[in-house]
Amino acid sequence: MAVSSSYGAYLRLGTLLSAQDPPDFASLEPGERPSSKTRDLQHHDEMLFIVVHQVFELWFKLILHELSLARDLLGRHGSEIDEHVPEEDVPRIHAAVARVNETLRIATEGFRVIETMNPANFLQFRDLLIPSSGFQSVQFRELEILAGLPEQLRMDFEGAPYESKLNETERQILQDRRDAMTLHAALFDWLSRTPIERVFPDFAESFLAAFETYVDEQIVHQHGNPNLVDSQRQAAEVRFKDQLEDARRYLLGGDDPTNRAHQAFLFIASYGNEPLLRWPSALVDGLVEFEQCFRIFRFRHARMVERMIGTRTGSGGSPGVVYLDRTTAKYRIFGDLLEARNFLLAGDRVPPIPDDRLLHFRFED
Ligand code: HEM
Structure with a gap:
């Protein structure tokens, strides 16, 4: 006879809610599974510490699920790129x-719950955690890799790679992620195929000419700025001219697919109100927001850590909050999308599309 479903059975609450007793590492024999012997909580607040981390891991699981869908739809299942999305x-x-993005936001808010713990209470059980640390969260690393964090940006850990604290199975999971397509790569490939030339054949050159006019005007404004001294006016001029060079390099200075993807970012950001560009524009904005949410997550975690343990060494052995602040400043995934924001022009300054009917909906028999 078929067993009928129930709330607890469907959600496997038996398994989920029996996973809050910490393993008793001290009494485990070599090779014994950590779940086979558990100990009592060392302090009332250890339950909070465990539950909050488990909740975060569940949010990470959901984020990986959603990012994988986005990557698969954009990049066609991670290997062969389909020409058409x-x-x-x-x-x-x-x-x-x-x-x-909503999940990251709610997870970031979750640090407030752990901040209800008195730091001195945390010290009652903190030493039992050594050498484990959030640094070993495999799902967090998977998330970074799947989204597309460039490996060359990563900081090593006193000369050892970040994954040196993981076991072989965990390292293999990360290797599989690195071997698969990232969301950033899938986005880049998709955007580099945007047929801008069919709508606006010399978009990059026209845009750069409009941007140069803008830069010239800004230089005139700053030269007339009564609040600046001459050296500040000169410095402002140099910055504007550098930005014009940056725009040239961004649109025309790389290899062909990179230039095409950059042109597409700027095209979509500039003409995002055209009906056929509304969804691509919302998607690119969503990824800019992801970059922002992820950075705020890192920053918020670091502030919580600072409040909890000051600047002392982390349980994983890193320089603690100093290390975490460096990752916040350095790690960028969709930096190219943000860079396009440097060059945006007001709507009436953007060169008009030669035939914008091509970007309107058409209903045909
Ligand atoms: C009292 C609470 C917490 C403290 C004091 C703390 C402290 C730290 C420290 C010092 C590090 C740097 C690595 C090390 O040396 O250990 C770290 C890394 C990390 N923590 Fe926490 N943490 C806390 C709670 C959390 C929570 C609730 C999460 C959520 C999953 C979390 C996720 C992470 C992650 C993902 C890293 C790696 C960050 C990276 O390498 O970029 N931590 N934590």
Whole structure:
């Protein structure tokens, strides 16, 4: 006879709610599974510490699920790139990214719950955690890799790679992630195929000419700024001219696919109100928001850590909050999307599209 479902059985609450007793590492024999012997909580607040971390890991699981969908739809299942992403998939990809952003936001708020713990109470059981640390969260690393954090940005850990604290199975999981396509790469490939030339054949050159006019005007404004001394006016001029050079390099100075992707970012950001560009524009904005949410997550974690343990060495052995602040400043995933914001122009300054009917909906028999 078939067993009928129930709330607890469907959610496997038996398994989930029996996983809060900490393993008794001290009494484990070599090779014994950590779940086979557990100990009592060392302090009342240790329950908070465990539950909060488990909740975060569940949020990470959901984020990985959604980012994988976004990557698969954009990049066609991680290996072969399909030449065409169906238009109806773009809102689905956007919805997955929007869900990730909300999840990151709610997870970031979760640090408030752990901050209800008195730091001195934390010290009652903190030493039992050594050498484990959030540094060993495999899902967090998977998330970074799947989204597309460039490996060359990573800081090593006193000369050893960040994954040196993981076991072989965990390292293999990360290797598999590195071997698969990232969301950033899938986005880049998709954008580099945007047929801008069909709508606006010399978009990059026209845009740069408009940007140069803007830069010239800004220089005149700053030269007339009564609040600046001459050296500050000169410095402002140099900065504007550098930005013009940056715009040239961004749009025309790389290899062909990179230039095309950058042109597409700027094209979509500049003409995002055109009906056919609304969803691509919402998706690109969603990824800019992801970059922002992820950075705020890192920053918020670091502030919680500072409040809890000051600047002392982390349980994983890193320089603690100093290390965490460095990751916040350095780690960028969708930095290219943000860079396009340096060059945006007001709507009436953007060169008009030669035939914008091509970007409107058409209903045909
Ligand atoms: C009292 C609470 C916490 C303290 C004092 C703390 C402290 C630290 C410290 C010092 C590090 C740097 C590595 C090390 O040396 O250990 C770290 C890394 C990390 N922690 Fe926490 N943490 C706390 C709670 C959390 C929570 C609730 C999460 C959520 C999952 C978390 C996730 C992480 C992650 C993912 C890293 C790696 C960050 C990276 O390498 O970029 N931590 N934590």
